[in-house]
Structures are given as C-alpha cells and as structure tokens.
Amino acid sequence: MKNILFAASEGVPFSKTGGLADVVGSLPKCIEKEYFDVRVCIPKYMSMKQVHKDMLQYVTHFYMDYNGTNVYVGVLEATMDGVHYYFIDNEYYFGGGKIYGDDPLFEIERYAFFSKAVLSMLPLVGFRPDIIHCHDWQTGLIPVYLNERFQGDLFFRGIKSIFTIHNLKFQGKWDPKVVQRITGLDASYFAPDKLEAYKDANLLKGGLVYADAITTVSDTYAEEIKTPFYGEGLDGLLRARSNDLRGIVNGIDYTDFDPATDRFIVQNYTVGNFRKEKKKNKRALQEALGLERDDKKMMIGVVSRLTDQKGFDLIAYVMDELCQDAVQLVVLGTGEERYENMFRHFAWKYSDKVSANIYYSEEMSHRIYASCDAFLMPSLFEPCGLSQLMSLRYGTIPIVRETGGLKDTVYPYNEFEHTGTGFSFTNYNAHEMLNTVRYAERIYYDRKIEWNRIAQRAMEQDFSWEASAKKYQEMYDWLIG
Helix, strand or coil: CEEEEEECCCECCCECCCHHHHHHHHHHHHCCCCCEEEEEEEECCCCCCHHHHCCCEEEEEEEEEECCEEEEEEEEEEEECCEEEEEEECHHHHCCCCCCCCCHHHHHHHHHHHHHHHHHHHHHHCCCCCEEEEECHHHCHHHHHHHCHHHHCHHHCCCEEEEEECCCCCCCEECHHHHHHHHCCCHHHCCCCCCEECCEEEHHHHHHHHCCEEEECCHHHHHHCCCCCCCCCCHHHHHHCHHHEEECCCCECCCCCCCCCCCCCCCCCCCCCHHHHHHHHHHHHHHHHCCCCCCCCEEEEEECCECHHHCHHHHHHHHHHHCCCCEEEEEECCECHHHHHHHHHHHHHCCCCEEEECCCCHHHHHHHHHHCCEEEECCCCCCCCCHHHHHHHCCCEEEEECCHHHHHHCCECECCCCECCEEEECCCCHHHHHHHHHHHHHHHHHCHHHHHHHHHHHHCCCCEHHHHHHHHHHHHHHHHC
C-alpha cells in the first residue's frame, strides 16, 4: 500500500472558489484504494457550512514555532465518500468570512503557516505519506520545508513531493526579508536559484524548485508555460525542469454531470435519445428567461467568470454583429463590471435574443449545459477548463480557442473526414472567433444531421476522473519506484 497526502487550500464539498476544489475533492475518490491510501489536508475555514463542521472529529492539537512565536494548531478529521480528510484549525488564520482575503501579505503568512502545520501534524496523526501532492502556490512551501528543517527527522526522510500548477498566474509574492521572517527559512533560500524571482520571494517558485515532480492540468498548458507569453516570468525555470514536468488533463464528476440523471434539468436524455429530448430543455429555458420560443433557433451558452482571461474582450468587440445573426445567447456568471454591464445592455437592446444572468447558480449552469446547442469559450489562456468538458457531456457543442486544456479536449470539426467534437480557432482575434461561430451556425442550420453527429461524438467522450486518475497513479508509481 502506498500512502499519498493531498495538501491544498480548498476542496469540495468543504470549501470551494474554483476548479482547484473540484480536483482536490474528486481525484482522491477515483484513485484505486487497494493500492493507494490517499488522504487530503485542507484548512478548517470558519466559512464552512455548518453541516460540514458538524462532521468533524477532534484528533489532536499542538503548538508550533512560527513567525517568532508559539502558534496553536488544531487537527480535526472527517471521512467523505471513502476519503479521509484532515483539517488544520487556527481561528486567527482561517477565521474570516470567506476563503481568500484581500491582503496579499496575510495570505502568504497564513498559507506558510498551513504548509508548516501540514508537515508538523503528520507524526502526531500516525500517517506517513510516501508522496505529498501539493496544489498551487498556497502549498508551495511544503517541498521547501521538506528539504529544509524536516529532513533531519527520520520520519520525513525519503518523503517525495509533487507540485501541481492549476493556474500559474497566482504565485504568492512578497518582499524577501518579510517572507524570510515569517517562514523562518535561512537567508540562503532567498536566492535566484531558489525562492527569489525578480526581487520578490515567490512561494510558487519554491514549490517548482524543490518538488520531485511537477504536473499541470493539460498537456498543451504544460508546453505553453515554458514560453514567455504564458510562463508568467517562470518559463526559464519550467524549461529547466521540463524533464520533471507533465500535463494530466482534469476530469469532471460523471455522476454530478449526467444528462440522463441530472435533477436540475427539465428533461433527462441520453446519447441514444438526445435528438428528440434535448430540445425540451431549450424550450423550458427560453420560456423561463423570456427569450423567443423557437426550437429551431440556435442557442449559445456561456457559463464563466466574466474576465479578460476568459476572452470577453473578444465577445464585447463583436457582440453587436453577433446579435444580427439568427442566434440566442444565454450568459451566466459574474466578474468585471464592464462585462457585466455589457451583457446587461445587450439583454436590454435585444431582449428576445440575449439573456444576461449576472449571478452564479449551480442549477442554472446545469440548465444551460443541457439546453443550449453550442457553448462559447474563447479564452486567452486556459490551464484546463471544466466548462467545455461539461458541455461535451451534455451534447452542447463547444466553440473554443485552441489554448491549454481547450486544445486538448475539444477536437475541431472536419467536414471532409466527418470527425471532431467541436469548433475551434487559433489566433486571439475577435473576428476569427466570430467567423468560427458563424461556421458553426452554418453547420447547425444547413447540415443538421452532421451537427447531431458532432453532438453524439461529444457525448461519447470520456473525460471522467477515472481516466485522469490512472495517469496520476502511473506517476505515483514512477516516483516511489
């Protein structure tokens, strides 16, 4: 039996702000339990739902030398879906009303505390991992501490670490002297070949330098981040470690996202009967949102954070032109004010064509995936992306830009070979996107049988967590030897 510990700042169902939580909550469930004992360690946030707090059992507590003082560390545990969770408890660091705060220095201080606490608790809970699998900058110091003060302890000797980059943009950066004081690391660690980058201490870089292996969430993103455009200043280091870097695409939970059983949608359907049944969802959504009732009108969905990263500057540039076409656009999400207001404006101007839902709702997202004909996702960069995987699952054909995980999971339609599961464009250009949308419109209106075959192929794809878990297991075996 091989022991694996996941360490992360969030995990479904206990805490979530984004895709990281889905990975941490879903992946351990799918790793084969007869070979691997996978446990998860996350902070115990005050903002957790009461129903989850009620599940927690006290394990132990201790005081840890941190930032010049002795700090309380509580350890609680719970089991969920067969996975053992540990929770690090400290009200000063994790007592706020939401998961992440607005003070970058405090964020560094509390996740440095978390990283040290994760390692310190292991001998006390009687679990010695062969591998600690760290996720994003919040756990970047775990491989560093493992190399530094914990190496002297026989318990920790030989423990390997893996560092997974979910989004390279977020790095945990601050003044080296301050970070040195907080972390207690020797000054020699704040050199350009270690934690220092462009005069800042960089926690993510620490993880990349000291981890035994590095992964990211798609093959294409693993290649992209070795280039200056996508590398966020760390492309040189990632090129240097390219032999230790691999991409493994994320999955989605195929029980949560299943058009055959989804409780949020009006009409369940399968790959066998979607041609007849799927449009009943569209009808119901058109009625609910006050759009023109028309089974034949092409409906395009968008479920996203409304930010530049997701390509909304492209959509804004051609929105008026797009609204001249025979399409309906349903948008769900929040984000930058200018994009929220842009969609509100077009929903007012073309009320029978555009629906702007400037909020987030799990139920509404499922209804959009099940009702729309196509799904638009023109991201500037996308480490993996989950929305396109959900839309494929529901036979809602993705229209994406060829970047990161989008390129790895959506295969462009080829009308001559009758292959592909979606439509894609290469350059980050508004009219190239619009031309691709209009090409999709042509297939939808003029070649409906072809369109349905694309949808069928999309629904037959397997981007479940089971497929990804096998690749992680191979990596664990390779690293442990």
